[in-house]
Amino acid sequence: MKPKKEKIIDTAIALFADNGFHNTSISQIANKAGVSKGLMYNYFESKEDLLKYIFDLGAAKLLENFDPNRDGVLTKEEFIFYIEDIFYQMQKDRNYWMLFFNIVTQPAITQIVADRMMEMVGPMMKELTDYFRNKGCEDPEAEARYFVAVMDGVGMHYLLDQENYPIRSVIKKIIKEFV
Amino acid sequence: MKPKKEKIIDTAIALFADNGFHNTSISQIANKAGVSKGLMYNYFESKEDLLKYIFDLGAAKLLENFDPNRDGVLTKEEFIFYIEDIFYQMQKDRNYWMLFFNIVTQPAITQIVADRMMEMVGPMMKELTDYFRNKGCEDPEAEARYFVAVMDGVGMHYLLDQENYPIRSVIKKIIKEFV
Amino acid sequence: MKPKKEKIIDTAIALFADNGFHNTSISQIANKAGVSKGLMYNYFESKEDLLKYIFDLGAAKLLENFDPNRDGVLTKEEFIFYIEDIFYQMQKDRNYWMLFFNIVTQPAITQIVADRMMEMVGPMMKELTDYFRNKGCEDPEAEARYFVAVMDGVGMHYLLDQENYPIRSVIKKIIKEFV
Amino acid sequence: MKPKKEKIIDTAIALFADNGFHNTSISQIANKAGVSKGLMYNYFESKEDLLKYIFDLGAAKLLENFDPNRDGVLTKEEFIFYIEDIFYQMQKDRNYWMLFFNIVTQPAITQIVADRMMEMVGPMMKELTDYFRNKGCEDPEAEARYFVAVMDGVGMHYLLDQENYPIRSVIKKIIKEFV
DNA sequence: CATGAATGAGGTTTCATTCAT
DNA sequence: AATGAATGAAACCTCATTCAT
Numbered sequence: 001m002k003p004k005k006e007k008i009i010d011t012a013i014a015l016f017a018d019n020g021f022h023n024t025s026i027s028q029i030a031n032k033a034g035v036s037k038g039l040m041y042n043y044f045e046s047k048e049d050l051l052k053y054i055f056d057l058g059a060a061k062l063l064e065n066f067d068p069n070r071d072g073v074l075t076k077e078e079f080i081f082y083i084e085d086i087f088y089q090m091q092k093d094r095n096y097w098m099l100f101f102n103i104v105t106q107p108a109i110t111q112i113v114a115d116r117m118m119e120m121v122g123p124m125m126k127e128l129t130d131y132f133r134n135k136g137c138e139d140p141e142a143e144a145r146y147f148v149a150v151m152d153g154v155g156m157h158y159l160l161d162q163e164n165y166p167i168r169s170v171i172k173k174i175i176k177e178f179v
Numbered sequence: 180m181k182p183k184k185e186k187i188i189d190t191a192i193a194l195f196a197d198n199g200f201h202n203t204s205i206s207q208i209a210n211k212a213g214v215s216k217g218l219m220y221n222y223f224e225s226k227e228d229l230l231k232y233i234f235d236l237g238a239a240k241l242l243e244n245f246d247p248n249r250d251g252v253l254t255k256e257e258f259i260f261y262i263e264d265i266f267y268q269m270q271k272d273r274n275y276w277m278l279f280f281n282i283v284t285q286p287a288i289t290q291i292v293a294d295r296m297m298e299m300v301g302p303m304m305k306e307l308t309d310y311f312r313n314k315g316c317e318d319p320e321a322e323a324r325y326f327v328a329v330m331d332g333v334g335m336h337y338l339l340d341q342e343n344y345p346i347r348s349v350i351k352k353i354i355k356e357f358v
Numbered sequence: 359m360k361p362k363k364e365k366i367i368d369t370a371i372a373l374f375a376d377n378g379f380h381n382t383s384i385s386q387i388a389n390k391a392g393v394s395k396g397l398m399y400n401y402f403e404s405k406e407d408l409l410k411y412i413f414d415l416g417a418a419k420l421l422e423n424f425d426p427n428r429d430g431v432l433t434k435e436e437f438i439f440y441i442e443d444i445f446y447q448m449q450k451d452r453n454y455w456m457l458f459f460n461i462v463t464q465p466a467i468t469q470i471v472a473d474r475m476m477e478m479v480g481p482m483m484k485e486l487t488d489y490f491r492n493k494g495c496e497d498p499e500a501e502a503r504y505f506v507a508v509m510d511g512v513g514m515h516y517l518l519d520q521e522n523y524p525i526r527s528v529i530k531k532i533i534k535e536f537v
Numbered sequence: 538m539k540p541k542k543e544k545i546i547d548t549a550i551a552l553f554a555d556n557g558f559h560n561t562s563i564s565q566i567a568n569k570a571g572v573s574k575g576l577m578y579n580y581f582e583s584k585e586d587l588l589k590y591i592f593d594l595g596a597a598k599l600l601e602n603f604d605p606n607r608d609g610v611l612t613k614e615e616f617i618f619y620i621e622d623i624f625y626q627m628q629k630d631r632n633y634w635m636l637f638f639n640i641v642t643q644p645a646i647t648q649i650v651a652d653r654m655m656e657m658v659g660p661m662m663k664e665l666t667d668y669f670r671n672k673g674c675e676d677p678e679a680e681a682r683y684f685v686a687v688m689d690g691v692g693m694h695y696l697l698d699q700e701n702y703p704i705r706s707v708i709k710k711i712i713k714e715f716v
Numbered sequence: 717c718a719t720g721a722a723t724g725a726g727g728t729t730t731c732a733t734t735c736a737t
Numbered sequence: 738a739a740t741g742a743a744t745g746a747a748a749c750c751t752c753a754t755t756c757a758t
Contacts, residue, residue, distance in 0.1 A: 377645040380557055460642050463638045463641075497703065507707070514642060524676065
């Protein structure tokens with residue numbers, strides 16, 4: 001990819017994450033990325049378009065490690081790996097994940113990426129529900145929804161205080177409870 | 180309170196929750212509240228001031244039901260009541276709570292209410308840690324942090340889909356796991 | 359009407375007429391009108407909206423003197439008066455009329471005011487056709503279309519060189535030919 | 538001429554005619570012409586330069602058929618041919634002629650081509666005046682100015698609605714009146 | 717000849733805020 | 738207490754033009 005395009009994207013992720021989408025201006029992004037304001041519009045049709053692009057980047061990465069062999073079935077090992085991997089990714093790409101939670105908690109912004117999000121969460125929820133059903137859970141759908149809520153909650157808190165958050169200990173609790 | 184002031188506040192909460200703080204304009208609030216733009220500045224010094232005021236309103240309500248007898252000790256019954264009560268409040272004041280999660284996931288906005296937030300979460304975390312220590316948890320601090328993360332995660336998901344979320348079932352799981 | 363609103367409109371007419379709609383910026387208008395850029399948007403939703411408003415102003419004036427007793431019939435005297443009046447108006451409100459021809463010769467701009475224009479020209483053409491039919495013209499519709507074309511052509515040239523254009527002599531020719 | 542240059546010119550004429558000079562961007566032209574933006578600047582120094590070039594193209598064609606034997610005298614047959622020819626050209630090169638009226642009705646744009654326009658209309662007006670003088674008109678100059686106004690008016694209307702305009706019938710009227 | 721990345725000035729529009737009434 | 742006209746900074750975006758390739 002064009003290096004300047006990449007610079008724009010990286011800078012946008014960082015600023016969106018720290019300041020929020022609507023509180024980040026194109027000027028800020030251009031300044032910090034060291035390019036002209038106009039250049040952004042050579043690569044993206046609008047600020048919203050940039051957000052969509054960024055969201056897709058991360059969504060792809062997220063799915064990559066969920067059911068990696070793509071057989072539609074989540075094994076115990078795959079599940080554990082996925083849990084570990086998500087928190088690893090959060091630590092590595094903190095900005096992207098802050099932005100992600102940003103988006104999810106703001107209906108007005110969620111709408112911008114609504115269709116993409118559906119494509120992503122739909123299949124995931126299904127596989128999770130199947131997993132919990134096979135495991136013998138009484139109400140597998142409720143368990144799946146509880147699980148993703150826990151993941152989101154922990155993820156959010158982890159991101160907000162990576163240094164002090166007892167993430168190892170919490171991951172162990174999650175695996176013990178859900179896997 | 181003056182009815183117009185109240186109208187402004189309620190409208191602001193609703194709009195902030197739906198559209199985000201920075202994506203909501205004073206004009207929008209004034210229009211929807213049926214008052215003039217200028218009036219807002221009779222009651223609040225600025226848009227940020229309005230946000231702080233709103234945040235405080237909810238923070239007070241939140242603390243009210245945590246350790247209601249204010250003895251610094253959380254009993255099992257108080258804990259259960261608190262968990263139930265939080266989700267009840269979320270269902271009743273959805274807008275306020277959406278806004279709350281909005282704020283927490285946006286560092287730039289969190290800063291606006293940072294001092295108020297500290298006053299609120301500090302004591303709560305301490306009492307929770309004490310509770311888990313008394314219960315015999317190995318790492319009571321980690322457990323406390325895990326607990327609030329779960330509460331936030333579930334709260335968020337509940338707010339985003341109140342109608343379909345299996346909240347009763349999930350509350351039971353939480354109580355079973357943490358109390 | 360608010361004096362500043364009026365100032366904005368008058369200035370806009372003058373600048374649109376001289377420089378064209380797309381070649382006139384809101385900044386220019388605001389500067390020359392001695393108001394802030396933002397104020398325009400208190401009165402008009404957009405630049406296009408301002409143009410529509412201006413167009414309507416003139417369209418109303420134009421119709422006012424066509425068939426003044428609104429009986430749907432054009433008498434010989436009314437017709438003569440109308441012809442004289444149009445050129446009088448052009449001399450008085452040169453800017454508005456320059457703008458009018460501007461609009462008509464630019465399809466992209468005509469579209470902005472298309473519906474308003476239709477309301478205006480439809481009935482006029484009908485009455486003119488009736489007039490020429492009563493007069494015994496062979497092809498009254500063609501005569502009507504010829505007449506308005508002549509009016510537009512002469513109007514345009516008159517506006518472009520008011521001082522030297524032999525308008526009295528030309529009006530006489532027009533009346534002799536068409537009335 | 539280089540085919541790409543020609544494509545640029547044709548596309549520019551079409552877009553200028555439909556959208557107006559200032560409302561047409563170089564990008565639009567380049568896109569629709571299927572060339573790069575940069576290429577335009579190999580052939581033309583600027584957007585204005587392109588307009589001048591286009592205007593000249595048409596002006597040349599216009600003069601070609603006015604007094605074709607270039608003897609400075611307009612015969613009756615030449616005059617009739619000229620009238621017929623102009624409307625024929627309009628039907629053939631609609632875009633160019635729309636653009637022409639566009640230019641004439643916008644002082645700011647007229648200035649761009651002002652010198653070229655003078656070279657063109659000056660001699661034409663003189664010959665026309667001579668023609669009407671020879672014909673015995675009382676005020677030959679007024680007649681000439683009336684004539685060109687009629688031609689412009691009819692031309693404009695014809696271009697705006699070629700399909701329905703009763704152009705044959707109107708041409709007959711014009712010839713009857715002026716030749 | 718031809719491209720398209722890159723620029724930066726300037727376009728339209730929004731918006732928090734002030735202030736005379 | 739309440740209005741809304743007015744401001745001006747800053748938002749998003751467009752565009753003519755340049756230039757390395």
